[in-house]
Amino acid sequence: MTAFNVDRVAVGYSNSLIIDELSVSIPKGEITTIIGPNGCGKSTLLKTISRILRAKNGSVILDGHDIHRLGTKEVAKKMAILPQTAEAPGGLTVFELVSYGRFPHQKGFVSLKKEDYTYIHWALDVTGLMAFKDRPIEALSGGQRQRVWIAMALAQDTEILILDEPTTYLDMAHQLDILLLLQKLNREEGRTIVMVLHDLNHASRFSDYLIAMKEGALITEGKPEKVMTCSNLQRVFQIDANLMTCPFSANPICLSYQLCQ
């Protein structure tokens, strides 16, 4: 089963193409992570999948339909996005921001219904934010803020979650916190998760499927043990990696590395 079929897309800003003719299928009900060096187009691919960017050529197919032909509100009921640079306006409280996640399910001017409250409270609960729900967001720490945005995406109640570097700027414990939460949402509720991560070891440990990119092209894709190999890491990142097996996930992780000569 696939959640998305990306079919020969070309994407770029104004006159420079960032991605040229890329095709990839993203499996349903699994955690997929896109990896690659800075500027390789992984965020661009994620934005294309999530319809923030429109492909110049090719198409993104969601449930058998071109994503741009589906009503954007319909898509929003199936797929929630956490952008890399999400920043809340000042004065907004945690509850208020999370409640905006219900927008795709609301009609017109009506305020929150009972069902909306149920989802909002559930989202606050699983992200451990219930105690902070009436705090202004700017009074929270970086890790808590990130969880607020995730809670908003969860309140949207979608099968698919798309996250662009959800662990950036967080310390090690908070990074793990977020990733374990995503893993739980995937394992227990079967949600499809697609994300970009910079930390290779996290990507390998928490993903069912990896997509490695370089210079706008797909280099390799597959299960972590297939993608996280010395030769692939050489090709993608220009590093000589010293690999071993992660004691927690049994997937390969990189102990240390050197630049290729």
Add this chain to the structure above:
Amino acid sequence: MVASSELSAPKRSRPIRAIIVLFGGMLALLLAIGLSISFGAADIQLATVWTAVFSFNPDVTAHQIIREIRLPRVLGAAMVGACFAVAGALMQGMTRNPLADSGLLGINAGAAFMLAICFALWPSLPYLYVILFSFLGAGLGAGIVYGVGSMSRGGLTPMRLVLAGAAVSALLGALSEGVALYFRIGQDLAFWYAGGVSGTKWIHLQVMSPWLLAAMIGAVILSRSITLLSLGEEVSIGLGQRTKTIKVVGMVIVLILAGAAVSVVGAVGFVGLVVPHLTRFLVGHDYRWIIPCSIVLGSLLVVLADLGARMINPPYETPIGALIALIGVPFFLYLARKGGKEI
């Protein structure tokens, strides 16, 4: 860190606060309008204001003064204030730029420029058409500022837009003055350009009203989308919003509001900057409340400024543009220093 009682339960208390601001503001506005009508060269009692409005007698001089001079003037002030305030609120929400204001982003100067041309070439053009020139000019100003701003590398930062706005405003202002000098209409333009509602006639209000009504209804309908847009474009798309459509409709509303206001009072700045920030501080971040409250508080600010303009140095009138700038400039500097995480 911040856990005062005021901040700890805004979920329920915010709509209540908004309603208090809305109705309190309306009450204050009515009072200010009454005061403004009664105050002037000819002393008129508040009671006379009441009878002039509700049981008009054409034989009483005071009633005539109120009907023909003071009432249109104060209503004009209220309308113009509402226009600038809502235009500012919409722009700040759509662009996430805390410094957005039709005065700072060249829209007012553009409208004023087109009006100068209009006065120079067709001095007897009816106001019904004059206002269309003002809309056109507002669009021109916005177009040039966004054009100049986005040409620079690194895109449109709040500060860059304001700088482009200042430069374009200065240029358009100079061109307006050039037009005024060349066509010898400086006298007509000078006070109008400095900002004043003293010349407001019923015809202005009649022509403006349908535009304003449509734009205000549009703004209220759009308000929920503006709230979501203020979370950022990508988040807004993710929530299933048609961000491009919303921005285009929002911008058209801004141009109508600012254009209409400038055609009556001239290029008065800072109302659109100060009022939405004050409103946001009072009622929180939901534009479904910010827009209606901005209408009321914007009206109140300009009616008071107009009243103050007549009281400072009677019998002369201080330009209200200058009076509002007196509050607006320090506020702008404060926001600019804060770096604008406000929106």
